[in-house]
Amino acid sequence: MSEPFPTIRRPADRTQMILLFIVLTAGLAAGLAIYSSATSFITFIRTASSALFLPILLSLVLTFLLEPVVSFFERTTGKRTGSIFIVYILCAMLLYLLMQFIIPQWQSAWNSLQADLPRYIKGMTNYIRDLGLKIEAQTPFIDSADLVERGRSLGKDIVNTVIVGTPQSALRLGGLFLMVPLFTFFFLRDGSRILRSCISLAPNRTFEMVHDLSYLITKQLSHFIRGRIIEATIIGIVIFIGLSFTDIRYTGFLAVFAGVTNLIPYIGPLIGMIPGILVALVDLGIGGQFWWIVIVYFLIAQVIIDNFILIPILISRYSNLHPLWVIIAIILGGNAYGILGMVIGVPIVSTLKIIFIEIRQYRRTFSLSERLPESES
Amino acid sequence: MNPLWINIFHKKLEEESIAYFLGSVSIFADLDKRSRIQLESLMHLRTYSAGEVIFEAGDPGSGMYIIRSGTVQIYNRSVKNREIILAQLGLKEFFGETTLAAPSKRTASARASEPTVLIGLFRADINELAKRNPSVAYKIILSLSRVVSERLHVSDQLMNDLRLKHPDLFSTESST
The missing domain is CATH 2.60.120.10 (Jelly Rolls)
Incomplete structure (x- = not known):
């Protein structure tokens, strides 16, 4: 019977210890290097994406808007690139005419607004202070929320943002004026080719379905984006006309602000009417004109024009979001990209909803036809 | 010549293009060269x-x-x-x-x-084509409907032949 070999546990010698130390150190260093490079890579991606996010998004919106016009010219000329140039020249001419007409007026309005803004903020602070005092007088058991101080600091913040932010936004706007037309040109010219290249990556078995779905989703998206932009423009024009009947100043700015904020459902129109009502309150006081402005903002623009006419015609019912989703989208968008994120957060969530619904509808269409023969038999 | 230069200056022959190939497919034979090139970009x-x-x-x-x-x-x-x-x-x-x-x-x-x-x-490509160049889309749809109706005629003929040869197969249909 052979004796089993005794297992001897030798303590690790010096060489092994050094080797283990080197391997561990190298591993740790490599891990740290990968981690730091990964974070810097993520930072790089974040910086690059935040710089490109807005121009690409605006270009996509513009592409969806201009696509029907380009297609119209392409039908007659037969050339895509030539048609895009025609549309660009027409847009440039339109912009030039608009600038000739609007810029001098808006420049003086903007200058006086910058001077008037502290006055409006003061008016708002006074109004809030009065309101606070009234609340305190009526409900003495509730501690003062220091509304005055809060209102004042909010006002100061707004003034600072406007005064400091204007040159920065002008610089950013300059960059956008350069990048957006360029990106839009390439999206208009090569958009379908880019989409086709992406679709071609799908495996053979799923390719056909992916292609069909992408077409349906793009169609719905262009319908939705065009609808939203046209809706915002019409609301802006209605408010401009409505306010023009009164002595209120900055009608143009107020109309543009109301139009842009109208892109956010439920909350947007409320935010959009705040500056108008504030200016009316400070400049005109509570009277006939003030109540007319409230009616224009609330009843005419929102209830009659938007809810009864525009939304049923322009926006498909299913792209409307539940108010809860709107709030979530605004909070998430605001956290990621500030005020801009708050404006574009909701359309992005609507887009995701459209994609989801299109996929579900597509699946339902084909599973429904599957069940038909059974029900017939 | 160096193969590298051959590759750089090698132009795609017309015979190699999809547009040229489409000309030999019955359904697209009626289309002119320009329309076929436009169609190629959608295929x-x-x-x-x-x-x-x-x-x-x-x-x-x-x-x-x-x-x-x-x-x-x-x-x-x-x-x-x-x-x-x-x-x-x-x-x-x-x-x-x-x-x-x-x-x-x-x-x-x-x-x-x-x-x-x-x-x-x-279908998505045809819709895209109809938006950009309706006349080409019209020609393709016309050719397609011709082919589909021809095939329908053939299958109708076959069905009739079958009905004559095996009337018992269609007896339930006639009774209803």
């Missing part, structure tokens, strides 16, 4: 290995395929799951055209019998 080139399934009966169908190279088997399965070969298609032949006009399910399965290159044309 999808897909490569299949031998035995690879292109689509199965019951799949959502959205367009047709033209065989650029290789062969394709069209088949169905019997109740006992036995494969029944319906057709063997070769170069320049096409299949799946019935789903081009309206979304419907594939009625038969298709499989590449050897390494095959197919050109796909789908």
